Structures are given as structure tokens and as C-alpha cells.
Amino acid sequence: MKVLIVGTGAIGGFYGALLDRAGARVSVVCRSDFETVEAQGIEIRSTLGEWRFRPAAVYRHAGEAPEPPDYLLLCTKVLPDIDRVALIEEAVGPHTTIVLIQNGVEIEEAVARAFPDNVLISGLAFVCCSRSGPGKVWHQAYGNLMLGEWPEGAGSRVADLCDAFCRSGIQARAMEDIVAARWRKCVWNAPFNPLSVLSGGLYTSDILEAGEAFVRRLMGEVCAIAAATGHPLAEDVIDRNIADTRKMPPYKTSMLLDFEAGRPMETEAILGNAVRAARREQVPAPHLEAVYALMKLRERRPASADRPPT
Amino acid sequence: MKVLIVGTGAIGGFYGALLDRAGARVSVVCRSDFETVEAQGIEIRSTLGEWRFRPAAVYRHAGEAPEPPDYLLLCTKVLPDIDRVALIEEAVGPHTTIVLIQNGVEIEEAVARAFPDNVLISGLAFVCCSRSGPGKVWHQAYGNLMLGEWPEGAGSRVADLCDAFCRSGIQARAMEDIVAARWRKCVWNAPFNPLSVLSGGLYTSDILEAGEAFVRRLMGEVCAIAAATGHPLAEDVIDRNIADTRKMPPYKTSMLLDFEAGRPMETEAILGNAVRAARREQVPAPHLEAVYALMKLRERRPASADRPPT
Numbered sequence: 001m002k003v004l005i006v007g008t009g010a011i012g013g014f015y016g017a018l019l020d021r022a023g024a025r026v027s028v029v030c031r032s033d034f035e036t037v038e039a040q041g042i043e044i045r046s047t048l049g050e051w052r053f054r055p056a057a058v059y060r061h062a063g064e065a066p067e068p069p070d071y072l073l074l075c076t077k078v079l080p081d082i083d084r085v086a087l088i089e090e091a092v093g094p095h096t097t098i099v100l101i102q103n104g105v106e107i108e109e110a111v112a113r114a115f116p117d118n119v120l121i122s123g124l125a126f127v128c129c130s131r132s133g134p135g136k137v138w139h140q141a142y143g144n145l146m147l148g149e150w151p152e153g154a155g156s157r158v159a160d161l162c163d164a165f166c167r168s169g170i171q172a173r174a175m176e177d178i179v180a181a182r183w184r185k186c187v188w189n190a191p192f193n194p195l196s197v198l199s200g201g202l203y204t205s206d207i208l209e210a211g212e213a214f215v216r217r218l219m220g221e222v223c224a225i226a227a228a229t230g231h232p233l234a235e236d237v238i239d240r241n242i243a244d245t246r247k248m249p250p251y252k253t254s255m256l257l258d259f260e261a262g263r264p265m266e267t268e269a270i271l272g273n274a275v276r277a278a279r280r281e282q283v284p285a286p287h288l289e290a291v292y293a294l295m296k297l298r299e300r301r302p303a304s305a306d307r308p309p310t
Numbered sequence: 311m312k313v314l315i316v317g318t319g320a321i322g323g324f325y326g327a328l329l330d331r332a333g334a335r336v337s338v339v340c341r342s343d344f345e346t347v348e349a350q351g352i353e354i355r356s357t358l359g360e361w362r363f364r365p366a367a368v369y370r371h372a373g374e375a376p377e378p379p380d381y382l383l384l385c386t387k388v389l390p391d392i393d394r395v396a397l398i399e400e401a402v403g404p405h406t407t408i409v410l411i412q413n414g415v416e417i418e419e420a421v422a423r424a425f426p427d428n429v430l431i432s433g434l435a436f437v438c439c440s441r442s443g444p445g446k447v448w449h450q451a452y453g454n455l456m457l458g459e460w461p462e463g464a465g466s467r468v469a470d471l472c473d474a475f476c477r478s479g480i481q482a483r484a485m486e487d488i489v490a491a492r493w494r495k496c497v498w499n500a501p502f503n504p505l506s507v508l509s510g511g512l513y514t515s516d517i518l519e520a521g522e523a524f525v526r527r528l529m530g531e532v533c534a535i536a537a538a539t540g541h542p543l544a545e546d547v548i549d550r551n552i553a554d555t556r557k558m559p560p561y562k563t564s565m566l567l568d569f570e571a572g573r574p575m576e577t578e579a580i581l582g583n584a585v586r587a588a589r590r591e592q593v594p595a596p597h598l599e600a601v602y603a604l605m606k607l608r609e610r611r612p613a614s615a616d617r618p619p620t
Contacts, residue, residue, distance in 0.1 A: 289524075290524070291600060
């Protein structure tokens with residue numbers, strides 16, 4: 001199994017290292033840490049152990065790969081100024097399966113349209129890992145994957161990839177309806193990620209304590225949108241999300257971590273796409289609309305003041 | 311005309327000084343700056359000139375006033391932990407007219423209920439002034455007042471007070487429907503004040519540039535609530551508010567100034583009361599609800615972290 005990872009940050013480095021452990025031939029496209037990774041590989045510190053992942057090859061651009069991989073894993077953030085098609089098109093061959101390990105809802109279509117004849121696997125990572133330095137990945141907790149073909153189904157390409165991941169020590173589940181799984185994850189993400197930022201840095205536990213009714217309202221709107229798109233979620237999905245969050249230790253969302261570090265946030269992938277789906281399906285989602293409008297204001301630097309937002 | 315000012319900050323100090331100029335006998339209740347004001351009076355730096363206002367008497371508590379005033383002007387902020395009735399009750403006599411120079415909507419009833427036999431004047435100040443130091447008021451711009459009896463009408467007490475203010479150099483307008491005037495002011499306040507805070511410090515011009523559609527939606531909800539309470543606003547009130555804001559220089563709202571200075575914000579008076587009116591009147595106001603919920607989160611210190619919100 002030949003694998004190419006595009007976007008070799010924490011997520012790409014971690015899952016690439018796992019497939020390498022499982023016996024795949026894993027090459028990586030790596031921009032910011034290119035020199036370090038080429039010279040030393042990627043140092044993995046994980047709940048699964050500590051090891052150094054030596055990619056079969058390290059490229060600056062996908063076009064440098066001499067032959068198309070069996071699986072191309074795209075692991076970048078989903079941001080308006082990242083052209084995902086351009087990032088991968090030179091490396092995609094006629095038999096390459098494209099795998100998105102990315103956040104958000106309704107993020108597949110742009111890629112699917114560009115590669116109509118390739119199998120597209122959409123994947124969700126439930127993982128807590130971060131880049132702890134150049135060529136260093138720190139996997140702190142969890143790690144499960146959900147993988148399914150887009151728009152639906154879970155054929156042999158999904159099964160083979162799940163098998164490889166499972167051999168490496170994490171759980172990877174084949175999903176017949178990965179789109180529903182994305183909406184299910186969005187039920188949590190759409191409230192907690194932006195609220196952690198807009199509240200000025202509250203942990204999930206604080207948000208829940210001070211704003212549970214509001215969180216539930218946002219979750220309810222996500223459920224309504226999911227249902228309108230043909231992916232109704234379980235009746236108790238909101239109660240379970242609330243209960244699960246209550247069990248978690250006080251937690252800073254990834255969006256808050258990005259915001260505090262001055263990195264771009266996945267506002268569009270997580271919240272903007274949900275709001276656009278609501279508009280398209282004509283499902284009222286005024287609370288999500290309000291949160292989205294506020295996030296767009298929050299992301300803005302004041303034009304009238306020569307200083308960053310505080 | 312005997313006047314007692316309760317809450318002698320910037321607003322109370324400024325309007326007290328004006329009534330003094332107009333020939334009234336003005337005493338003040340003043341807590342934080344008591345010593346300075348008792349010794350030196352209040353230094354006024356205004357577009358109307360610079361002068362020192364020497365109150366007829368300076369008290370720490372309203373109960374120290376030996377006789378009830380003709381007019382008691384309450385000029386504190388409207389905050390959940392300020393008991394406005396307790397602040398004034400010892401100074402209110404049977405013939406005292408109570409005058410609220412305060413922000414917000416539906417802020418009168420609590421005071422009216424406590425003093426059912428007194429005339430209550432509700433007043434709106436359109437003024438830009440601040441406390442520039444102990445016993446120092448800096449009046450930077452505007453200054454107009456709207457005064458009307460609550461719940462409606464504008465009898466002789468209103469007329470006399472307007473006359474006094476007008477003699478002092480500012481415009482004071484007698485309003486037959488002061489409640490509608492409060493809702494009209496809320497059309498601007500309910501979006502711009504919280505959005506300036508939740509956006510991380512944007513000026514009005516930035517908010518308008520990046521979020522005009524959202525601002526208009528919030529304004530529309532305020533208009534619907536006002537109409538449901540029996541105070542329909544003019545058809546073009548939103549367009550006029552937008553146009554007027556566009557003409558203003560980039561402006562930091564009072565709520566943003568309070569937030570940046572770590573002072574409590576009038577979230578409840580401006581936004582919470584509007585939302586509660588919407589619920590009572592069963593007018594849908596989901597965007598205001600969302601902004602209100604976010605302000606309650608924004609005001610919260612994270613319980614799980616030993617640090618203030620950033």
C-alpha cells in the first residue's frame with residue numbers, strides 16, 4: 001500500500017506514522033518542517049509509544065512524487081485560502097483513492113468535483129494531538145477514525161484502510177453514512193468551538209455551566225439542518241453530547257487554541273458550511289447565523305484602528 | 311427648584327452642574343469621589359465652557375439630605391447589583407419628582423412600583439462625557455436630553471425641568487411617549503454595544519462594514535419588540551440608524567469602554583430587558599437571544615481556570 005500524506009502537520013504526521021507502522025510505504029508532503037523531516041523524520045510521542053517515523057520520501061510539493069499513491073491522505077485544515085484541489089492534483093492518479101482527514105461539514109464536494117473518477121473517502125479524526133516542535137508530534141489522547149466513501153457507502157478501499165489503521169493500534173470504523181457522522185460531530189463543534197472564542201476563552205465546562213440552554217439551541221439547529229439534508233441524527237444526540245461534555249475535563253477547543261495562537265480558525269468549514277446548508281435547505285438557524293456573524297466580526301482586524309483586536 | 315443628584319459620576323455631575331447654572335439649588339450624593347467633591351466641587355470641562363460646579367450640599371447617602379428635593383435625578387448605571395430603590399428611598403418625599411437619567415429599556419417599572427404616588431420622569435441622555443479624574447467631568451460632545459413622564463405624557467414637571475436644562479445651554483425635549491424613545495435608542499444600542507465587545511473591540515464603523523446585514527437583523531428584532539409592546543417605531547428607523555452610524559467617526563461604544571476598563575456593563579438594561587420583553591410578548595428574537603447568551607458568557611470568568619478571560 002503506497003500512501004502519500006499531504007499536509008504533514010500533527011494530524012498528517014500522526015496518521016502517516018501509524019500507516020507506516022502498519023506496513024504501508026508512506027511518503028509525505030511537508031512544507032514548513034521540510035528540512036527537519038527530511039533529515040530526521042518525524043518524532044512521535046504518543047499514548048501508543050514513542051518512535052521516529054521515517055517517511056519513504058519527503059516532498060515539498062505533491063507534484064514531486066514520481067508515481068501516484070494508492071491512497072492520498074489530505075490532512076490540512078479546511079480554510080478559504082487553502083486550495084485543496086491545487087495541493088493534491090499533481091499527485092492524484094486514475095486509481096488513487098483520495099482520503100480527507102479534515103474537519104467540518106460539506107467539505108467534500110469541491111474535491112469530489114475535481115476528481116470525479118476517483119474514489120473519495122471522507123474521514124473524521126477524534127484525536128487530541130499537536131505539533132510540539134519542528135518534526136515533532138505529540139499525540140495526547142484518543143485517536144479513533146471514522147472513514148466512509150463520499151457521498152455514501154464503505155467499499156473495499158475503506159475496509160483496507162481501516163484494516164491498516166487497526167493494525168497500527170487505533171480504532172478505525174468504516175461508516176456507511178460518513179456525511180451523517182460529520183453532522184453528528186458538528187452538533188458538538190458548531191456550539192463549543194465558536195463559543196469558546198466569543199466568550200473570551202472559556203473552557204467547555206464553563207460554557208456548559210453558563211450557557212447550556214444556548215448550546216442546546218445551537219445543537220438543535222444543527223440537527224434540523226442535518227435532517228433536512230437527508231441525514232437525520234438520533235433523537236438523543238443532544239442529550240448525549242451534553243452528558244459527554246460534562247464528563248470531560250475542562251477543555252479548550254481547537255478553535256480556541258488556534259485563536260489564542262493567532263492561527264486561522266476553521267470557522268467556514270465548521271460553522272459557515274452549516275449555515276449555508278441551512279439557507280440552502282431553508283431551515284431556520286438564526287442562532288447559528290448570529291454566532292457565525294459574530295465569528296466573522298471576531299476574525300476581523302479593526303480597519304479604523306491600528307491595532308489587533310484584544 | 312431644589313434638586314438632588316444621586317449617582318454623581320460623569321452623567322450626574324454634568325447634568326447637576328447644568329441645573330446649577332440654570333439657577334436650581336443642586337445637592338449631590340456622591341460616594342467614590344466624596345472627599346474631592348465636598349472640598350472642591352466638580353470641575354466641568356465642556357463644550358459649553360469650563361467651570362467649577364459647587365453643589366449646595368454633598369452627601370454620602372441620600373438619607374442624609376434634610377428635606378426631600380423637588381426633583382431627584384437618579385444617574386447611576388442600571389446594573390443587577392445596584393438597588394436603585396434603596397439608593398433613593400430615604401430622600402424621596404411625597405412631592406418629589408423622580409427623574410431617571412439612565413440607559414436601557416423597561417427600566418422604570420421597578421422604581422415606579424416602589425413610589426406609586428410620585429411623578430416619575432424617564433430620561434434619555436444623548437451625551438458623550440466621562441469622568442476624567444476624581445471630581446472631574448469631561449463633556450466631549452452632544453448633551454441633548456429627552457424627558458417624559460412614565461408611562462406616558464409630559465406634564466408641567468417635565469416642562470419645568472426641560473426649561474431649566476434649556477436655560478443651561480443644552481436641548482431638552484419633552485416627550486409624550488418616552489417609552490418609544492427608549493426603544494428607538496435601543497435600536498442602535500442593542501446591536502452596536504454588545505457587538506463591539508463580542509467582536510473583540512471593533513469600532514462602530516468596522517462593525518457596520520463587516521456585519522451590516524447582522525446589525526439590521528438585530529435592529530429589526532428590536533423594532534418588532536417595540537411594536538409588540540405598543541410602541542411601533544417609524545418605518546425608516548433602521549435605515550436612518552445605519553446612515554447616521556455611517557456618518558459618525560469610528561466610535562467605541564460605551565459598553566466597549568466599560569469592558570476594556572473592567573467595569574460592569576449594562577448588558578441587562580440594554581439587551582437583557584429587550585430579550586425579556588420579546589419573550590413576554592412572544593415576539594421571536596433569536597438573534598438578540600444569541601447575542602445576549604454570548605454576552606452572558608463573555609461576562610463570565612472561567613471557573614475552571616485561575617485566570618481572567620483574555
